Amino acid sequence: MKVAILGLGSITRGILAALEQAPEVTEVVATRRAPGRREGDPEHAVMLFTDEDPAANRRAVAEADVVFVCVKPHQFPAMLEEIAPVLEPASVVVSVAAGVSFSTLRRCTGPDPRLVRLMPNTPTGVGEGVVGLLTEHEGSEEHTLLAEWFSRVGYVVPLPNEDAVNVLSAVSGSGPAYVFRLAEAMTNAALDTGMSADHAEAAVRQTIIGAAALLKESRLSAEELRRRVTSPGGTTERAVAVLESASPDALFTEAFAASVRHARTLDRS
Numbered sequence: 001m002k003v004a005i006l007g008l009g010s011i012t013r014g015i016l017a018a019l020e021q022a023p024e025v026t027e028v029v030a031t032r033r034a035p036g037r038r039e040g041d042p043e044h045a046v047m048l049f050t051d052e053d054p055a056a057n058r059r060a061v062a063e064a065d066v067v068f069v070c071v072k073p074h075q076f077p078a079m080l081e082e083i084a085p086v087l088e089p090a091s092v093v094v095s096v097a098a099g100v101s102f103s104t105l106r107r108c109t110g111p112d113p114r115l116v117r118l119m120p121n122t123p124t125g126v127g128e129g130v131v132g133l134l135t136e137h138e139g140s141e142e143h144t145l146l147a148e149w150f151s152r153v154g155y156v157v158p159l160p161n162e163d164a165v166n167v168l169s170a171v172s173g174s175g176p177a178y179v180f181r182l183a184e185a186m187t188n189a190a191l192d193t194g195m196s197a198d199h200a201e202a203a204v205r206q207t208i209i210g211a212a213a214l215l216k217e218s219r220l221s222a223e224e225l226r227r228r229v230t231s232p233g234g235t236t237e238r239a240v241a242v243l244e245s246a247s248p249d250a251l252f253t254e255a256f257a258a259s260v261r262h263a264r265t266l267d268r269s
Contacts, residue, residue: 001025004060006079007070008032008041011096014124014131015068016042018149029060058086066145068118070096073266080108087113092142094118098169099266101162102136114142117165120150121172129154130172134165163260170259178255183208 001024005012008030019025028045035049048056061067061083071079076097087093089112095105096118105115119132131150135143147156157172159165183204190200215222230236 001065002027002029002063003066003068004028004064005030005042005045005068005070006057006060006083007075009070010122011120011124012068012070014120014122014129014153015070015096016045017125017127018153020044021152022149024145029064031056031060057083061091062086063088064091066092066094067113068094068096073097073099076100076104077108080105084109090114092116092145094146096120097266098166098173099263101267104267114140116142116146117159117162118146118150119159119165119168119173120154122176124150124154127153130157130168130175131155132157132159132165132168132172134159134162166260166263167256169263170256174259178252179208 003019003025005015005028009032012030016028019028028042029048030042030045031048031050033049034051035047041047046060048060050056053059057079065088067083067087069076069079076095080093087109091113092115093105093109093113094116098119100117102115102117105117109115115136117132117134121130123129124131129150131154133143133146133150133156135146137143143158147158150156157168159168186204186207187200190204191197195203215225218225220228226240230240
């Protein structure tokens, strides 16, 4: 199978990781704007640069069985209209963007390609991702194929409808940013409390890694794991009480809702 990836970026590292483990994939062609080696660039792929060749995207897509479109939502209509004339009738076009509906994809590609909406997060690149998957037709060959590919690099979530794509984007798509922001805040607090810069960053990083590993391996809920760390009358209980005063549940609910609302405004149909 030939696979094309249009628009290399941070999210495509996970896609490439999945493709590298797929025995069906014999050729990968990727495009991005300008030449020059960047972190995450595929080592075993043909690279085409649109700055050098205006036809790069069309060349990448020609005779491709699966096409991943990884550009920003507002760029989708122009990109799809550009490649539509050279898409194979039986090709699978995979949208990797929040807020771009099937109706927009279909309007821009025409009636033939099989359409998929995929929502991977960046930890997919290290084999610990969450991948939302929605196809136009449940139980289709493309659903089975992509579920198999991406199960090798993360947890695949079959999505029931398009609004569920927006919800998953708020939870796991944006989720790594929430964790990284927590790491920033913990590091800054450690520095303010007197820990050295080197030790603060290392201690926070390993604390988050260790807690995540414990959460992954344990059958206990996050709530129960937190309760077991929080001894009555101890220092953790005092610290958690301060965090609870900021109403974290309400804060995350508000953040998720804001993400979903914005995703609904991104579609250009």
